[in-house]
Amino acid sequence: MDAFYASAEQASKPSLRGKAVVVGGLGPRGVVATASYEARVFGVNSAMPMAQARRLAPNAAYLVPRFGFYRSISEQVMGLLRELSPLVEPLSLDEAFVDLEAGGAAWDDASARLAGVKLRADIRAVTGLTGSVGLAASKMLAKIASEQAKPDGLVVIEPGTERALLGPMSVRTLPGVGPATGDHLRRAGIHTVDEIVEAGEDELVRLLGKAHGHGLYAMALARDERAVVAEREAKSVSVEDTYDVDIHDRVRVGLEVQRLAERCVQRLRGAGLSGRTIVLKVRRYDFSTLTRSETLRGPTDDPAVVREAALRLLEGVDSTGGVRLLGVGVSGLADFTQEDLFAQAAGERVEQGVEEVGDDETPVEEREVVVERRWVAGHDVRHAEYGHGWVQGSGVGRVTVRFETPDSLPGRVRTFSVEDPALETAEPLPLVEASGSHPHHP
DNA sequence: TCTGGGGTCCTAGACCTT
């Protein structure tokens, strides 16, 4: 999908169409998740600090991501892909590999191109958004083709033309070559894919190590046999928070770690999983990051067990100077808690009050805070009189709403008291009229 | 410029077992 989050927001909010839109974290330490093509003109790009984006494009619309909304669109698109083949490998909400041959949807150049053209039309019809398609004989090349196809295009890499196409490209084009490896290669005088081939496999292994060296050399020769794998199982579950200002108070750090542990377990349980290895992640004031992990005797999904493990790990971490990020993760996953009978028994004892004296501390997040209704910029609302709209901004007791829907003209703005009883939060509206949402072909 | 959140994979050393 092209500039997915930003495009979804533009489709949902007519007044933003054709305008620079930046989606990402709005806090002082936020980064850009997606910039609309209009915003990219100003030099705004993914992963850029929000502060920098605001300097480059002060008049862009800045929005927080609405993952639930994007997920619902993503599911529609993935559904279209699964009609082409059972072998669909999602990479993220907005990207996936499809093995067209396995699905019988394509067997040669012409049929593949046809499938791609039709897919793009279907995506457009079902979601109202544009997607780009790259067609090639391997994952690596399909990915490169789709990059070239963006925005709103289709690119085929014809069999036999791969090496010539790849040769002059930057090493950074190849999957697995990021900033560090790119620098490493550059220092060795290797800038292009052709120069990787010239350097030879042994030299690459010497430079980058076994796995990476062999892998990259194969990629440079356009050799990529990786299969499209549907339904990859998760290997870890983690949550992390970056704080607006560094935390110095050790007690506060401990409380945050407990909160994160609870959230992590919620996600773990939600997925019907348990895990054996607990990981604590700490990013310090100077951005240095360290992890500490502990492997239990068996998998657990018990919040108390994960919380205690995380706190034990924290004891071995020096946080003087302050902490900017904390994270808790669980890996070594198993389906549910099959072999955790001992821990379960221990947990039951705890619940019966046999163990653990003096643990009357309420977990932080349980303490109900009396929140006034919060109007989140970018989120949908409904007003009793004016209908559906979205929050453009709020502050000092007022909230500004723009009244428009995906199929309306750009709407006008009104301001209300944050207490206005006529105003309520609302779900995002579908981008395309539900009726003809799925064009079925004869 | 000052760096999110959720993941995956690889490496390498320590330690243990065979």
Added chain:
DNA sequence: TCTGAAGGTCTAGGACCC
């Protein structure tokens, strides 16, 4: 019994990806 090779597991860190 000693020694070494080989392999597994645990831990920490780094690179990369979207």
